[in-house]
Every structure is written in structure tokens, then in C-alpha cells.
Amino acid sequence: MPNSINIKKISGKLALVATSALVTVAMLGSGVLTAHAEEGFIPRADLPAKTQTVIDGLHIGQSGGTLVDATQEPNPAMSDANGASLVDTPIPGAAAGRTPITDADWYTTNYVPLNWFQNQAFTDAASGTNIGQTINANYYVRVSVNRDPSNTTMRVQLMQTNNATPLESLDLTAAAPTGQFTTFSNQWAQVRMGVRPAETNTPITVTYDRGPANANNYGTIYLRWSREAAANNNPYEVNNVQVRTPLLANTLYKTVDGQTTLASYSTLAGQNQIATTSDKREFAGYRYVRSVTNRQANIEGYTIGQDYLDASSSSRHVKRIKRVINAQGDVVKTLYVQDPTYTGTPNYDDASTTGFVKILETNQMAPGTVNTNLTIDTSALMSNGQPFFTAETAAAVTATASLPSSGEIVDAQNRTTDDVNAVHVYGTTDPTTQLYNTPQVSIAFNGQNPTVAPTFLSGNGKSMYVTYIALDAAGPQVTSISIQMWNELVPQTQTIHYYEPIVPEKPVVPVTPQTPKKKTPKKLAATGANVMTLSVITLAVVMLGAGVVAYSRMRKH
Numbered sequence: 001m002p003n004s005i006n007i008k009k010i011s012g013k014l015a016l017v018a019t020s021a022l023v024t025v026a027m028l029g030s031g032v033l034t035a036h037a038e039e040g041f042i043p044r045a046d047l048p049a050k051t052q053t054v055i056d057g058l059h060i061g062q063s064g065g066t067l068v069d070a071t072q073e074p075n076p077a078m079s080d081a082n083g084a085s086l087v088d089t090p091i092p093g094a095a096a097g098r099t100p101i102t103d104a105d106w107y108t109t110n111y112v113p114l115n116w117f118q119n120q121a122f123t124d125a126a127s128g129t130n131i132g133q134t135i136n137a138n139y140y141v142r143v144s145v146n147r148d149p150s151n152t153t154m155r156v157q158l159m160q161t162n163n164a165t166p167l168e169s170l171d172l173t174a175a176a177p178t179g180q181f182t183t184f185s186n187q188w189a190q191v192r193m194g195v196r197p198a199e200t201n202t203p204i205t206v207t208y209d210r211g212p213a214n215a216n217n218y219g220t221i222y223l224r225w226s227r228e229a230a231a232n233n234n235p236y237e238v239n240n241v242q243v244r245t246p247l248l249a250n251t252l253y254k255t256v257d258g259q260t261t262l263a264s265y266s267t268l269a270g271q272n273q274i275a276t277t278s279d280k281r282e283f284a285g286y287r288y289v290r291s292v293t294n295r296q297a298n299i300e301g302y303t304i305g306q307d308y309l310d311a312s313s314s315s316r317h318v319k320r321i322k323r324v325i326n327a328q329g330d331v332v333k334t335l336y337v338q339d340p341t342y343t344g345t346p347n348y349d350d351a352s353t354t355g356f357v358k359i360l361e362t363n364q365m366a367p368g369t370v371n372t373n374l375t376i377d378t379s380a381l382m383s384n385g386q387p388f389f390t391a392e393t394a395a396a397v398t399a400t401a402s403l404p405s406s407g408e409i410v411d412a413q414n415r416t417t418d419d420v421n422a423v424h425v426y427g428t429t430d431p432t433t434q435l436y437n438t439p440q441v442s443i444a445f446n447g448q449n450p451t452v453a454p455t456f457l458s459g460n461g462k463s464m465y466v467t468y469i470a471l472d473a474a475g476p477q478v479t480s481i482s483i484q485m486w487n488e489l490v491p492q493t494q495t496i497h498y499y500e501p502i503v504p505e506k507p508v509v510p511v512t513p514q515t516p517k518k519k520t521p522k523k524l525a526a527t528g529a530n531v532m533t534l535s536v537i538t539l540a541v542v543m544l545g546a547g548v549v550a551y552s553r554m555r556k557h
Helices: 049-056 131-138 183-187 391-402 528-556
Strands: 005-010 013-018 023-027 033-037 063-067 085-088 106-113 122-124 139-146 154-160 168-172 178-181 190-193 204-209 217-225 236-244 247-255 261-269 273-276 286-297 307-313 318-324 331-338 356-361 423-426 440-445 463-472 475-484 491-501
Touching (some): 049 247, 122 131, 139 217, 154 204, 154 217, 168 204, 331 463
Parallel strands (some): 236 475
Antiparallel strands (some): 085 273, 122 190, 178 204, 286 491, 307 318, 318 331, 331 356, 440 463
């Protein structure tokens, strides 16, 4: 019979057999035999309805207690945090002069650096001033989320260092995901990028990409810039940042069999906050037994071992696939680039890989950690049956992981490969015209670059830079993208305090010792039966005596 406990008597002792893997048995200090529920992480969907109602009303930075068993009066009361707390950590991209949003309804998640303009040697065409250095030193982008987690709007603001007032502010939503910052294009109308001739400056395009959003992320904010208005369909990637959803820290007060929840305490932590759960409490009629704390990533919506589309861009010819490995939220991600020899139409909306070439598979990444695998997959074949990488190009890409930050270079045709460290992996040039006659693909790790997303995590393999030059009637179309390679799943904390019912002991009745009374033989009553019995006994004694006398006389003769 499942979920039951069989008790057998062996050699005068009780032997316990648990017939379900979900039940363990322990002998508590009280001497009461108690079945313990499995001490794993309890998903939000399985929490009591009262607890879920309180959680639904929490905003970032708020906490709330729930008395599930209304008959209880815990000490301390559930309105008391009882040790639960939130500690702020540095905002990613934090630096002197950068300040969080002051509006109480919003919470700043990231500061996004604009060092890309310095890396590309931006100058003002009129004065020759290195405006790339000016932008990097004096400006940044601030990303904030609404404290109400049901509101998925992103507030993205162009900020000036040491100035709390935004220069420009955008509220981006799923329905209106794109906006522009025009400060730089208005201030410097004509710019030079490296050794290029002067060109008309364009606004920075800001895009809120929610696909595919999940329980751990609102989506990704992309900052892009184009050299000229005609190239707006293929802008350069200035930076990008993934924005995480808030994290829930739960404290549950449960009976040892796991069947009853007495109370709960919940805290909603922002992206850059560390939550501490609540301590044990006293409940009438219950005795505290033990506490168990679990940390587990939110893998809601994922099936372990199945591939999911993690991110993709048809305009930049890349796709990233994610596979959750276990219940702890360990993840493996695989990066693909569009096969330059494929003649069909690749699908960028699912996890299929037809028409793509595998670049890299990460190591198994624990939640919140970056990729450490720098080995390029040289076995990847294109649709024409030829290898995408050679041993030499694969080794060269691996070597870029230890190089410093990237910068753009310009080739003889005044075309960019976008990254001074990029390795040309695929593409041929017409020997006569010296023009590209196939798509061109260049790949590199972003190296030891603290300003490349994710800016708050270090690691040589945390992101890759892919440049893809497609050919169409208008000529070469250059695109580039920095692709983050890390596990954005973040462990949530859950503490369960277990209690057992106090069983009243039965009162012991004292026994008074008594002195045994001396028994007096009773006389037999002179009834007919008793007289006959005595006569028979007397006769037997007389006959026995006569027999003894006769036997003695015989011995003498």
C-alpha cells in the first residue's frame, strides 16, 4: 500500500519499513514515531492558497506573513519579520557618479556602460574630438523595473554621470518595445568611426526584447547604433543586458508529516538584493523539531533534458538553445550561427537547428555562473558537408578568450569586421574584384572585458561576439552581436521549520503497597458429603496402618 508505514515485531523490537520513497521515518526525542515528509523545494504552485494570495500582493522589497491555521497565535506574530531581511548588493555596472532611480515605484536593476563608442574610435567630424572617450566617461544607460512584478514595463534612461536627472527616458512595453535616444545624434551631427569618412550620426535605438520571456527573466534590453540611416536595419550592437524577475524567499512552518502548513512568511527580493528567511516561531500545541533550508532555481515551464529556444535574432543570424539539466537549475547552452551554405529558410522561432551550424556548447553551468568551456566544436558541418571550423580557426577563436576588450577594424573595402580580435571563420573573396562572393562569418570570445554583458559576472567565456556579413542586392550587410553565455537562473531560498504535535502524557495512578493477611483454615461443615469424605479418609488410614503391621511381621519370619 503506497505512502504507508508497516510495523513488524522482530526479537522484541519494532522494525519500521517505509513502503514509499517519499516518506522517511525518524524517532524523535519525544519517543513518538513520526513520518517525515520529503524535505525538497516546494514550488509556488503547491503552496497554500492563503500564502499565494499574500505573495501575489508583494512588490519588490516587501515582505508579508500568513497565518494559514487561523486557530493559532504564533510567537512572534506573523506580522513580525523574525529575522527575515533584505540586503542590497551593488547594481551591475555600478561606478562613481551613477545613481539609482528615485521614484519609489521603480527599482533599478542595471547600469549599462557605453564603452563601445570608445572602442570604435568615435570622433566628432567637425572638431576631431574623441567623443567615444567622452561618451564612455560621462554617460551611461540606467534600466529600472516597476516594483509591482505584474507590471513588465522597462524604464530605460540615458544618464549623465553625477547628474540624477535623466537626459532622456523611455518606458518600453511588450506592445511598444522600441525607442530612441537622440542626445548624441543632436550634439554631434557628423561623426567618424575609426578611419571612415564623416557620416551623419544616428540615434541610439533601444529595444526591449521579451522573447522568449520566462519565470526568471523579463527579457533583454538591446542598445544599437547605425553608421547611417540606410543601415538602420542592420545596426551595430552597443551593449545588451538581461533583466531578471524578482526572487521569492519563503519560510514555511509545517508539521513533520508535511500535511499541514501552520503559517508562512514571504519576501520578494529585487535583482540585486539578498533575502534572508524568517526564524522559527512558537505554536500552541506543537513542539519545534528541526529546520531545512533549500536553494533551488525556478525551473517553472521547463522540462529537464529538453531543448528550448533561449534567444535568437534573424537579423544577426544567431540562435541560442538552452537545456535544463537537473532540478537544481544547472543549464547547458548551445550557440548556433546561420549556415552560410544553407539555401532554405532557417526557423528562428523554435529550438530546431536545421540551417544552423553549432559554434559552442557551454559547460554545465550552475545558476548565476558563466561559461568556462572555451573549446570550439570542430565537428560542426555545414549543409554542403564541409566543416565550418578548421583546427586552426577553432584554436584561434579559443585564444581570443584571454585577450583584452575588443575594437573595430576596417578592411580595404571600407567594411568592418567589428572586432579587432575576431577570427575570420568562413567566407571567400573574388580574386579579381576582391569583393566578397559568399557570406562572411567572424567569431571571437569577448575576452577579459568587464564592460561586456553580463557586466556583473567575470569570466573569459561569458559571451561571444559574432559578425555576419550577408550579401544582397544592396551590397554587403554587416551585423554584429554580443551573445551572453551564462546561466541566468537564480536560486530561490526556502526554509521549512518542522513541528510535531505535543501528545499529552497519561496520568500515572500511584499504587499503595498492601501487607498480605494470614489465612485461617476453615472448618469443614458437617454436611453429609463432608462426613462421608472424612470416613473414607479415616478408613484408608486404618487400612494403611494394618498393612504396615502385616508387612513388618512377614519380615520377622
